[in-house]
Amino acid sequence: MDQHGTPAKHVKVLGLEIWGLEVTQGDSSAIIGSQADDNLWPKHHRVYLILKQEIADGVYSGTEPMQGEIWLAERFNVSRITIRKAMGRLTTEGLVERQRGRGTFARHQHDHSSPVMASLSGNIENLVALGLETDVDLIELTYAVAPPHICSVMVKPEGSVMQRAIRVRSLDGVPFSHLTTWLPEDIGRSFTDNEMRDTPLLRLIERAGHRIAKAEQSISAKLAAPEVAQLLQIEPGEPLLSVQRLVYDDVGLVVEYISGLYRPDTYEHRMEYDRSPSSTAEIWTTRTTTHGDVS
Numbered sequence: 152m153d154q155h156g157t158p159a160k161h162v163k164v165l166g167l168e169i170w171g172l173e174v175t176q177g178d179s180s181a182i183i184g185s186q187a188d189d190n191l192w193p194k195h196h197r198v199y200l201i202l203k204q205e206i207a208d209g210v211y212s213g214t215e216p217m218q219g220e221i222w223l224a225e226r227f228n229v230s231r232i233t234i235r236k237a238m239g240r241l242t243t244e245g246l247v248e249r250q251r252g253r254g255t256f257a258r259h260q261h262d263h264s265s266p267v268m269a270s271l272s273g274n275i276e277n278l279v280a281l282g283l284e285t286d287v288d289l290i291e292l293t294y295a296v297a298p299p300h301i302c303s304v305m306v307k308p309e310g311s312v313m314q315r316a317i318r319v320r321s322l323d324g325v326p327f328s329h330l331t332t333w334l335p336e337d338i339g340r341s342f343t344d345n346e347m348r349d350t351p352l353l354r355l356i357e358r359a360g361h362r363i364a365k366a367e368q369s370i371s372a373k374l375a376a377p378e379v380a381q382l383l384q385i386e387p388g389e390p391l392l393s394v395q396r397l398v399y400d401d402v403g404l405v406v407e408y409i410s411g412l413y414r415p416d417t418y419e420h421r422m423e424y425d426r427s428p429s430s431t432a433e434i435w436t437t438r439t440t441t442h443g444d445v446s
Contacts, residue, residue: 156438159296169181171385174322176211181367182286191404192387192388194227194233194412195229195233195234195236195237195240196237196386196387196388197388198227198229198233198234198237199224199236199237199240199386200386200388200389201227201375202241203241203244203246206215206241206246206257206259206271209259211234211256211257212257213256213257213258213259214256215256216253216255216256216337217247217254217255217256217257219254219255220234220235220238226233230248236307238255241284242255245258246258285320285321285322286320286321286322286324286350287318287319287320287321288318288319288321288348289316289318289344289347289348290317290318290319290382291315291316291317292314292315292316292344292347293314293315293316293336294312294313294314294315294336294339295313295315296310296311296312296313296341297311297312297313297315297333301313301333301408303409304397304405305335305397305403305405305408307335307406311335311336312336312337313333313334313335313339314332314333314334314335314338314339314340315332315333316330316331316332316337316339316347317329317330317331318330318332318347319382321351321381322417324385325384325417326384326414326417327383327413327417328383328411328412328413328414329379329382329383329391329411329412329413329415330409330410330411330412331409331410331411332352332407332408332409332410333407333408333409334356334406334407335406337359338355338356338359338361338406341355341358341359342355342358342359353398353407354386355400356400356406356407361400361401361404361406362401363398363399363400363401363406364399364400364401364403365398365399366396366397366398366399367396367397367399368394368395368396368397369394369395370392370393370394371393372390372391372392373390373391373393373412374389374390374391375387375389375390375391375412377427379391379412382392383414384414390415391411391412391413391414391415392413392414393410393411393412393413394409394410394411394412394413395408395409395410395411396408396411397407424436
């Protein structure tokens with residue numbers, strides 16, 4: 152949707168249709184109000200998240216007023232009170248400004264580059280380097296029977312005891328990632344809690360006798376659960392970049408499973424591609440990068 156009211160086909164944040172619903176003007180078959188009443192988040196919070204994202208994306212010009220309460224209430228199929236609550240919150244946060252007799256205007260924030268710029272295809276040395284440049288809070292460290300799917304991906308017998316740790320990484324005091332790691336018990340018991348706070352985990356794994364050789368990972372998107380949102384200082388239900396990674400040593404053993412959730416406003420995923428001709432077609436290949444993400 153642009154500032155003139157042309158509706159968008161889908162409302163997405165980081166590629167997510169937040170409630171699995173289209174939100175379009177006049178489309179009563181795909182709206183927040185009637186089909187998402189059992190959703191975890193209140194309606195005004197969901198409206199707030201979408202409008203906040205649209206403001207960040209530059210949907211509203213800032214020189215023309217946004218649509219009024221009646222239009223927005225019809226768009227989202229909610230009451231005007233719900234719209235008022237969402238707009239009130241945006242006003243409090245300085246994202247919109249209400250001008251008497253003129254309407255409500257989006258206030259564009261200054262463009263701040265993400266403090267953590269990283270390529271998720273970075274090599275192992277880069278992963279260690281960025282680990283040294285950021286701060287870590289160890290939220291939880293336990294030894295427990297790993298869930299079946301964790302045992303499966305780590306090629307361990309079902310019922311295996313492993314180390315489970317939850318950490319939050321920050322840069323300049325701003326949290327940007329929530330990391331849940333599973334390690335084989337013998338590796339986990341080779342270092343202390345304090346060492347895990349002060350030393351990149353990959354170095355601790357190598358110190359335990361497992362030379363890191365490679366990693367496999369997948370990237371998707373998830374919504375922030377309340378517990379994660381509190382630690383990352385964001386709103387529940389906001390989108391997060393989700394990264395799952397398996398780390399292998401030089402003899403092929405899986406020595407770490409990590410599930411990372413990253414704030415998209417503080418962590419930026421960049422990749423560069425080269426156009427490479429093949430015998431059948433022009434294809435894109437990734438270019439070697441100099442940054443890595445955190446483990």
